[in-house]
Amino acid sequence: MTRVHGEAPAGLLEAFWAYERALMSDDLAELDRLFADAPDTLRGAAAGLLVGHDEISRFRGGRGGAPRRTILEVHVRPTGPDHALVVATTRLERGGHGLQTQVWRSGPQGWKVVAAHVSVPAPAHDPRIWRVVGDPLVRSLGDGSLDGETVAVKDLFAVEGQPIGAGNPAWLEAAPAEAEHAPTVRALLDSGASVRGIARTDEFAYSLAGTNAHHGTPPNGAAPRRLSGGSTSGPASAVALGHATIGLGTDTGGSIRVPAAYQGLFGLRTTHGAVTVGGVLPLAPSFDTVGWLTREAELLERVGRVLLPTRAVAPPQDLVVVPSLLALAEPDVETAVERFAAEAGARSQEWDLTDLPAWREAFRVLQASEAWRAHGTWLATRLDTLGPDVRGRFEAASAITPEEADTARDQVAAARRVIRDFVGDRAVLLPSASSVAPRIGDDVGRVRDATMLLTCLAGIAGLPALSIPTTTGEGLPAGVCVVAAPGRDLDLLALAARDDRLRR
Known part of the structure; x- marks a missing residue:
């Protein structure tokens, strides 16, 4: 029996229990009716604040129902002739207790919620972020410049004693335990860092969204209820949420830069070949980087x-921004990057990018061909183990002929020369992604295509690319990408560290 404390105004408890029944049955229409239809209605939780009836309704429609729970106690405190505060304690079916606080207002259509806050215990192990996690999972092997730092390792790297899961349960089930650490993992451990855990990735790293059909979407630590960005999605979320200080990942077509932009992080794609990819499950070796x-x-x-x-180290002095690349981004991101470029003293430089769509298509074809070469033998009879988006890409990859791949390889080589000639000794500023993080549930196909036009440049040319966090006018995370000549990775890092100190 639920205990009720306090004197409830007429009709309030009936509305409260109607809301509870609608919540447990996921009756979206009734939930919408019981929340005040106003732009200033509030709903808060650990994941962030939703403002406005429409935003709250959108969230409910995409979450698939609320956790099952039982109301234990209800405390009612009238706060005026037509307002009341209701605080309820709950017992969750999955274990643990929660708290629900609501402000109700009475009007011509009855009692409506005008503000609500929900508190439930966070899971000890969020399976959207981590495949396996420890305290730590692997202790440091030495002392050095990374003493005390913790690493979230993308589930493509060999960690001794653990299999590589690649974001796919069927692959994980068949994968053997690794006999030794990948050289990059070992180097971090030798320098004093520990491995916090192995973090999720989009399946076979063949995506930029951060979604995973098997494990869900890792939460965005800087923009709740928006995509985390992929395929280094788990490590990015772990870092943004403070679960780890370093996210170790890969970047083939933007898989460091996009999650960095979406979650307000610094992220570096290294010069192709500058850091070994030994012990890392490949996607497309012509473009894969750590x-x-x-x-x-x-x-x-x-x-x-x-x-x-x-x-x-010699940080780049000549910073340029290309208007035609800025124009590929949504207006809010374009404005944010323009503002950053102006503050950094970058000058405008025109670049004839008529061939950019053809370069991006050559990149796509060669990447797909190499991805099928790397995994096609295993996937040929197991495509049904993949989520729809990744499955579609591998199915298309399987149809690419050797002749098409050879043509794409020649086109990529020609484009590489053009891009490297333009970059020269300069640093080129452009958006890290074409938009802010899309909301979970949005169609991301158009965003992916637009973003790949930007990210493919560094991938094709094998250049280092650094994503620096900025914000749009609405306060959402975005990224400024700085691209430099091959081997200038440390120069870019020094530039970012210097500018970050000046901005603080």
């Missing part, structure tokens, strides 16, 4: 000094 994400530029640079070849 990268990492952090919340601070200084730590990003420290990781670079561990993993990158030692060399003298």
